[in-house]
Amino acid sequence: MRVLLRRIVSENWRFDAPDWQVDNAGVGHAVYTVHGPNHTYSLVAFAHDLPAELRSDRVIAEAWDATFTLHDGIPTAADIERLRANVPLQEAGRISSKELTLARANRSVRLWEYVVDCLSRGEQPEAEQLYAVGYLMRTTAVYGSGKFGASDRCDIMDRNSLRNPFQVEMLTVYLIRNFVMDLVEHMARMRGGDTAVVLEPELRRCTGIGNSTGLGMAPFLVHHPALLNTWVLARETALARVRAVTDVPDAVFDEMQGHLQLCLRNAENWNSQHEIQKPKVANLCAGMADVLNKFNTLRTEAQPWDALYRWVEQNACEDVQEQVVSALLEPYPELVDDLSDCMFIDEAEHFKLNASGTTNELKAQIETSYDWALGTDYSAPRDQARFWYVSEAKLEPRLGERAEEEGCELEQPLAIARDVAALHATLNVDQPLADFLLRNPEHRHIVRRVQLAQKFPYSEIHDNLLDAEMLPIDMLRCKLSFFGATKFDPRSDRWVRICMFKNAPFPHELTSADNWSYGALPC
Amino acid sequence: MLTRSEIFSNAKKATRGAGFSWGMAEEAATATVALYCVGQNGFAALIPILKNADGKPHPLSIETTPVCGLTLGTYLADCAKPVAQGDVIGEQIMHALCGSLPEGTPNFPHSIPKQIQDFAFRTYVPDSAESRRRGAG
Numbered sequence: 003m004r005v006l007l008r009r010i011v012s013e014n015w016r017f018d019a020p021d022w023q024v025d026n027a028g029v030g031h032a033v034y035t036v037h038g039p040n041h042t043y044s045l046v047a048f049a050h051d052l053p054a055e056l057r058s059d060r061v062i063a064e065a066w067d068a069t070f071t072l073h074d075g076i077p078t079a080a081d082i083e084r085l086r087a088n089v090p091l092q093e094a095g096r097i098s099s100k101e102l103t104l105a106r107a108n109r110s111v112r113l114w115e116y117v118v119d120c121l122s123r124g125e126q127p128e129a130e131q132l133y134a135v136g137y138l139m140r141t142t143a144v145y146g147s148g149k150f151g152a153s154d155r156c157d158i159m160d161r162n163s164l165r166n167p168f169q170v171e172m173l174t175v176y177l178i179r180n181f182v183m184d185l186v187e188h189m190a191r192m193r194g195g196d197t198a199v200v201l202e203p204e205l206r207r208c209t210g211i212g213n214s215t216g217l218g219m220a221p222f223l224v225h226h227p228a229l230l231n232t233w234v235l236a237r238e239t240a241l242a243r244v245r246a247v248t249d250v251p252d253a254v255f256d257e258m259q260g261h262l263q264l265c266l267r268n269a270e271n272w273n274s275q276h277e278i279q280k281p282k283v284a285n286l287c288a289g290m291a292d293v294l295n296k297f298n299t300l301r302t303e304a305q306p307w308d309a310l311y312r313w314v315e316q317n318a319c320e321d322v323q324e325q326v327v328s329a330l331l332e333p334y335p336e337l338v339d340d341l342s343d344c345m346f347i348d349e350a351e352h353f354k355l356n357a358s359g360t361t362n363e364l365k366a367q368i369e370t371s372y373d374w375a376l377g378t379d380y381s382a383p384r385d386q387a388r389f390w391y392v393s394e395a396k397l398e399p400r401l402g403e404r405a406e407e408e409g410c411e412l413e414q415p416l417a418i419a420r421d422v423a424a425l426h427a428t429l430n431v432d433q434p435l436a437d438f439l440l441r442n443p444e445h446r447h448i449v450r451r452v453q454l455a456q457k458f459p460y461s462e463i464h465d466n467l468l469d470a471e472m473l474p475i476d477m478l479r480c481k482l483s484f485f486g487a488t489k490f491d492p493r494s495d496r497w498v499r500i501c502m503f504k505n506a507p508f509p510h511e512l513t514s515a516d517n518w519s520y521g522a523l524p525c
Numbered sequence: 526m527l528t529r530s531e532i533f534s535n536a537k538k539a540t541r542g543a544g545f546s547w548g549m550a551e552e553a554a555t556a557t558v559a560l561y562c563v564g565q566n567g568f569a570a571l572i573p574i575l576k577n578a579d580g581k582p583h584p585l586s587i588e589t590t591p592v593c594g595l596t597l598g599t600y601l602a603d604c605a606k607p608v609a610q611g612d613v614i615g616e617q618i619m620h621a622l623c624g625s626l627p628e629g630t631p632n633f634p635h636s637i638p639k640q641i642q643d644f645a646f647r648t649y650v651p652d653s654a655e656s657r658r659r660g661a662g
Contacts (some may be wrong), residue, residue, distance in 0.1 A: 099526070148530030156529065160655075278580035353555060355605030402650070409650030415547040436603035438598075443584050446548020 003486035005342045006172040006518050009163055011516070013039050017509040020184060024049050026192045028185065031086065034177045035076055037508075038163050042321040043102070043170075044073045045177035046085050049185060050107070064107035064491060066092070068139065068181070072174045074100050074153060084448075091195075093128055096151045100169040102158065103146045106254040107139040107178060112214065114138050117201070122194030132209055134273060136489075136501040139182045140212025141261045144171045159348065166346045167229065168485065179211045179503050207511070208521070210504030212483075216497045217399050221390065223463060224416050225453050227451060228347045231458035234343045237327070238460070240338035243307040254333050255306075259297055261332040264520035265325050268488055271521075276492040278473065282300050282321055289322030310461075322484075332517055351459070354388075355450045357436040364438075364452060365429040368422060371455040374464040375419035376426060387474045388418060389413040389472035401474060401496060419466045488519050527654050528634050533558050535637050535645055536571055542647035543575035543600035544583060545595065557619035565617055568638050570594075575644050579591030598622030 009015075016037040024030035024356045034045040067091045073081065088095030091107055103435060113135045114334065120127040146168070148154040153313045158164045183206055192196045201209075206288050223230050269286045300306040307330050314326045318472055331338045369376070378387050390409040393400045415421070429438075455461050466472065474496040482490065487500040505518045539555035543582060551569060560567035574595045578585060585596045586655030591612040601608060608623045620626050637645075 099528070148528035151528060151531075154529045269629070297662070353551075355603065358605065374633070391650040392648060393652055394646070395652040397649065407653055409653075412648055427599050436600060439603055440600045441548040441584055443549045443596075443599075446546055447551060450548060450551070488617070 003011040003172050003176070004505065004519065005166060005345075006169055006176065007506060007512065008339065008342075008516050009169075010036075011512050012393075013163070013516055015039075020181070022184070023190055024185065027051055028189050028192070031082065032181055032184070033077060033082070034180055036173070036177070040496070041161060041163065042075055042247055043173060043175060044076055045181065046071050046073050046077055046082065046089065047178065047181040048086060048090050052089060055145075064092075066090075067109045067187070068178075069105045069474050070103070070107070070174060070178055070181075070231040071097055071101045071152075072103040072170055072177070074102055075159075098151055098156065099153045101152050103144055103174040104150050104152060104173055105141055105144040105171075105178065105297040107141045107182070107211070109139050110135050110137060114186065117195060118189045119157055121190030122186060122196045122198045123202060124132035124199050126196065126199070126205060129205060129208070132205055132270070134465060135212075136208075136504050137210050137212035138186055139178070140499065141175060141178065141213050142216075143218070143503075144174055144213075146171050146174075155404055156348075156350070159346075160408050168343065172229075172324045174487070175211050175213070175502050176204045176506070179209075179506075180508065182211065183209065183508075202512075207503055207508065210506070212499060212504050213487075214493075214497070214499050217401060217478075217483065219481055220474045220496075221399050221414065223477055223481055224418060226349065227461035228349050228352050228458050230463075231461040232347050236341040239344075240331050240341050241311070241327055242336050243337045245305065247307055247309055247334070248305055249523060250306050255301060257333045258307075258329070259294070259327045261520070262290065262294055262326070265329050266294065269325070271487050272491075276489045276494075277494050278457065278475070278495065279490070285319050286321045286325060289318045290325065292318065293322065293326060297343050301324075301422050313511075332512040335516075352454060353450075355439075355446070357434075357439055359435050360432055361429045361435055361438050362432040364435060364449065365426065367452050367456055368429075371452065371459075372419075372422045372426070372462075375422045375466075378423065378466055380423060380466075382466075385466060386417070386468045388468045388472065389417040390467070404468075415429065415447050417468050418448070418451065418462060420468060421445075422452065425449065425452075526635055528633070529558050529561075529636065531637075532561060532567065532633065535641055538648045539571070539575060539641045539644035541553060544581065545578060546583065547613050551594050552622060553618065556595070556598070556618045557643045558615055559621040559626060560633045561633050563626050564632040565626070565629065566634070567617075567621075568634065570615050570617040570621075571584070572638065572640050574618060575616050575640070577583035579644075590652065594619035595622070598640065 008302040012025050018035040021033040029051050030049055032047045050067055052067045057393065060210055069092060071085055071089045088097055089104065092104065097104055111161050113131065116131060117127045117138060146152055152360055166172055187200045208476045225290050264331060266287065269283060269290055269367055272283045274280060274283060282362055300310055310326065378385050378398050382403060386404055391400055391402055391409050391412055402409060425448045428445065439449065475498045478498050479490050482500050489501060489503065491499040493499060505521045507518065533554045536557035537550045539554040540550035545553065555572050557567035560570055574593055577593055581643055585593045587597045587600060591614050594613045594615035597609060597613060599622055602622045608619055608625050613619055
């Protein structure tokens, strides 16, 4: 999210006033056009009158309050009509290579009605109510990369602004936020007429876009090992640069303390009713308070941020460790921001397997890079309790219980640790790798990964994705963190809600200051 | 018109559905996309490979003819050898795997052939009461 907004500011992107074609009942469409230095993009938003009984934020729902596409350029009237016939249908419709994304959103019903009611009567809603939910609409899937006819990623990768993955998806959600805020004010005006008011800027700004994410996202990290490496490598490099900093001025100490305090406040305002998350949030709050108590002792350290990192590593839980790492990067944009330019890769260039070596070489590579996978007995029920599959009914990734459900013979190739161990166990006689692969094609997908791991040290999740204790939401959370999410509200072990662009500046508020993630504004 | 990612995804699933391994399915999908990128009919080249493999034990032999173009092409590419002459099923797939396709203009299909859909369908697991109860997100 912040990579996108930084680019919009640095390249001075221009936002047109929306072409607003929404009627008194809140039905119609609107177009939000933004001009970058070389390309123009338009969010085409369709607002619907959705009966309450159809409202669901399951990915597999079939009707939505609003549907969207990001059009590559400015849509013609014919484009709008083509999109009106398809975008509201979502998966059942078809967009074209002139579109970059397909998305939909539903209202947070109670909050939506409350805000419309307040504004229509000329009053502002209570900040606490807005803050508690954080959004007026939440998206489910935001599809891109060639889905449902949209432009393939390789066709837009040569554009600087879209080289990083998910930038079109982030732009879509950012523009959706503009649309949603305009729509809620429109509905208040329709109801209240001249009495209605617009939302105060501070309240507007603390309203983001919800996102409800399910299992469908989890396999992504496994399917894109080279890309995952670039993301983690960027973060590790950023951390290493900051840990190496010496001679920290008092002003930077104070700034760092402020960021850590914001992180603590973010944790304190993290509302989750889920049994998995509640103790984690409590530990995070306690741990961040400890970090702040420790903070002043750092001023005498030669490398204070390295000292803080080491202290946290020894004394705090993983949630606190990760939070502190994120905070450490905040005061140093000049050290770390350039690394976002490295968070992409042309995966096709690394697809081809190199079969010129021998199986002994492969075996040594496995023992070096996959030692974490080799110690587990994958025949034990708890070590292969799950299996990943694609459901016939919804064509969506699912996670099954091997002992209780049918279909494990159709499992998806996500059992990396188990399959690496199986490959390793097979490599007893040295032979040319090409000959081995000819006779043992069932290992081919894993051989490819092992070779990728030699080039890309952060390409694998070092864990058993079949384990009985594995939580898919941890995989979702990893990906969503790289998107810039700072709070996670699990709805089950495989479904999580976040809030995107909360506290982010709107187009007319954009400045070079981009540290809004943790609510830099008092709100 | 189908996108590259749709062609890739369907070719990969169909190849897996015909009994090939996931790693071979990735090769087949890459080759299918490569064929469309030079204006050739990738699915039409893939379908005979899938029909030939259907029901046979894997790995397929490259000693008996007609030989599977996916299996042979993958092996030749692994060995960095040029394409073989002879009785090859899905010859264009072999050429795509060995990097010996002529140049051409991309021409993507408008729909997925039914045979590809049918093979791909075999990789899906029917919903059960248990899976619905657990919730997919």
